[in-house]
Amino acid sequence: MMEPIKIEVTEEHGNGRIDKVLSTVNTDWSRTQIQQWLKDGAVIVNDEQVKPNYKVKINDVITVVEPELEELDIVAEDLNLEIIYEDADVLVVNKPKGMVVHPAPGHPSGTLVNGLMHQVTDLSGINGVLRPGIVHRIDKDTSGLLMVAKNDQAHVSLVDQLVDKSVTRVYTALVHGHIPHDQGTIDAPIGRDVKERQNMTIVNDGKHAITHFKVLERFGDFTLVECRLETGRTHQIRVHMKYIGYPLAGDPKYGPKKTIDFNGQALHAGTIGFKHPRDGEYYEFTQPLPIEFQNLIEQIRTEKD
Structure with missing residues (x-):
């Protein structure tokens, strides 16, 4: 078993069902998982076992003991990383x-x-x-x-x-549509979609999320953008760009279907920067777009011309 996780319910958590609240607190947890944990006694409230339909209250203390996935045997593999x-x-x-x-x-x-x-x-x-x-x-x-x-x-x-939001994380994304302005900031809270549990969406009670973007190049029906994360929520860039009307090209969850032949969203985490844990010196690393992403851009650029 992992170390117990204690969560004190505050106003920002609301007063909904415990499975819904916990799946919002940690988006890696599905409501199905949480319901099973509740039945198994791996989730308790104020040191007492509760049912999956329990509605949390302010100041409740929820303790979660997340089971290890013991059936998985983690094997070292030569993947030439x-x-x-x-x-x-x-x-x-x-x-x-x-x-x-x-x-x-x-x-x-x-x-x-x-x-x-x-x-x-x-x-x-x-x-x-x-x-x-x-x-x-x-x-x-x-x-x-x-x-x-x-x-x-x-x-x-x-x-x-x-x-602390001090890590530099810069992505390159190809999105649908012609973005008319050269730059912008998307400030919209992200949480799990209640209708599609595997998806994230913009919700009033979601986690604070900010993405800054600027246009790198326009290709008629597509735009190449740089996205700088201020926060790091699940699917943040994909959800935010869809929210403002410019979903990522190739995105199977949040974009239009079968518009490009790319097998997934056109998104590359090209720059990361952080202070070294030992001496505090700032380190930054940049990697160019993978060749398949470069080829996609060239193809769209050619089709535009």
Whole structure:
């Protein structure tokens, strides 16, 4: 079992069903999972077991003991990961499109974690056996840079920087539509979609989320943009760009279907910057667009002409 997580209910959590509230607090938890945990006694309120339809109240203390996925045997695999920087404390890896970050049901192997375990001697243990060293994630079909912690001290430092919004995270995205203004900021809270539980959406009681964008190039029916994250919510860029009317090209969840041949959203995490956990010096790394993304842009640029 993982370490217990204690959550004190505040006004921002509302007074809804406990499964709904917890799935909003941690978007990695599905309501189905939480309901099972409630039945198993892995979720208690004020030291007492409650039913899945329990409605939380202000000042309730919820304790969650998230079970380890013990059936998953994490095997080191030679996946030839592109590690662009590594020292005793941190590394920066360029995740390819199509690779899941860590093992989960349905993806027990072939993940970034499987590859890291083959290539890296030490990884932080804070996130348990399933997510060693992982301090943040990008989606399966998003390519680009991730920082990874090699020890617990580095892990805590990098997470604190994410919380403080001091990490630089810059993405390149191809979106549908002609954005007329050169830059903008999207400030809209993100939470789980109550109708489609696997999707995120803009909701009044969602988590604070801010994305800054600027136009890099326009191609008639498409626009290439740079997106700078101030926060890091699940699917943030994908949800925010859809919200303002310019969904990512190729996005199977939030965009129009079968408009380009790209097998997933056209999104690349090209720049990451952070203060080194040991000496506080600022490090920044940039990776160019993968060749398939470059080819997509060239194809659209040619079709426009």
